[in-house]
Amino acid sequence: MVEDYSYHSNKVRRHVKRDYFNKSYNNPYFERQTESKPKFNTKLYVRILLIVFLIYLILYSDLFKIKIIEVQGTDMINPEEIQALAKEKMSGRIWLVFPRSNLLFFKKSNLEKEINGKYLLDKLEIEKGWRRVTIRVEEKAAYLIYNNLKAQYFLDSTGAITKEMSADDISKYSQKFPTAYVMQDVVVGDKPVSARFVNFILELNKALDTAGVKVKNYESGGVDQVNVVSPDGWRAYFSLNISMSQSIENLTAILSQKLKGKKFEYIDLRNGDKVYYK
Template sequence: MLLGAICAVLVLLFLLSLWFANTSWLKITHVSVSGENVVPQASIEEVVQDGLVGKYAGLFSKANIFFYPKKSIEQDLHTLYPTLGTISIRALDFHTIAVTVSEREPSALWCPAADSTQCVLLDESGFAYAHAPEYSGNVYKTYLGALPDGPLPKQFLTPERFHSLSALVETFAKKIATTTVTTVAVDENNDVHIGTSDGYKILFALEENGGDVFQHFVLTLTAAPFTTHALSEFEYIDLRFGDKVYYKLKN
């Protein structure tokens, strides 16, 4: 008798949960989208609505305000529209969910070669998310180096390394303000080659602390032959070997 009562309670709970998951007064019927710019609002709404179609195990509605597949919808949006940076989905009431997005801002370019026009946009974390239009002039600094095979999106370096490297590059750019940083190449040995519009390069190891690299560079400029020659007269300045600095003057 006790077993029968337990089974009856379990069946009742199951039926109640089934009703709760499928009742119309908890069904999502409206999607509010904000923050979009490049990606059309209707496209975002369509992805969200597609994610609400169907039932879990053929029983529990995915459109229920308490059980909708938030994470999978976010993943679908990121996959279909890599230009989207942050995505926030939350319930406004029993029938409405709000989707707030922010779109990635380009911070730099990645190109397969310095003279290539087949470049992609990088955000501030080195995330390659879209093909770049052709720009005139040095609108963004161009990064060169290995990028994973396959379609976009991809990651150039790691976010931490790209943050550190781009910050160091900006510091160099301010110090050598009479010229322009044109390329930042990371080779297979993780050595960085900063190219400038004056034709000289600055070399250092990616693994080195950025502050130490820059301090080394500043101290180098206070010694001969850098006190008697403009930087534009050099072919390269190599900071990869500790306290030693190697350089070459142009012919």
């Protein structure tokens, strides 16, 4: 501070010397923003780990994986065939992410469609349980074997194809059921022959067995006609519209009399009492 004793005034004037170089210009109304270091968010980290763990637990662990496929009610169908179909439908992933073998993503409708496409059943039920799938079936009874020289199938009483026969089926049942050769391509569910055709062959097979006539197989000879093929190679032509008992009587008579010990090609029994042979 400097005192001034100037002559202009008797008063002492004081001059304050200001320092403009060491002044502080902080605004008292605004606090300085200090840079804060990022803090580790423990809660967020735990939540992410929990979500990842739940995804693994649900999708990829064995907790929801189908381990057991049980098939019940089969008779002529090999249960391993149905199990193989189920395993095939459970293989792979949906959208390359969700495993089909996971109980939460397994669709019963897809397996039902696959099974019904291969077998004609009276009943099919699929039940999901804890890490298991139970498949219950009721088969249609088989009565004939249908052979079209490409494959062999089981026929039910209505003439419908119930199942394509496997090699194991052929070895087991080829001697148990009569075989009918019909040159027509079929798939499971088709009805290439009528119920009348099936019933006629079943009754004819019993009647010929009772009469002591050996049969190799049967053929469809056209509309309302069934051909019997003997182990010796000759054929007997039957009509569905002619009395079976009359036809059997005519057949046994001609075999025991006119054609006994002879070779012949066929016997035509489609005209009642008029029997033709060659």
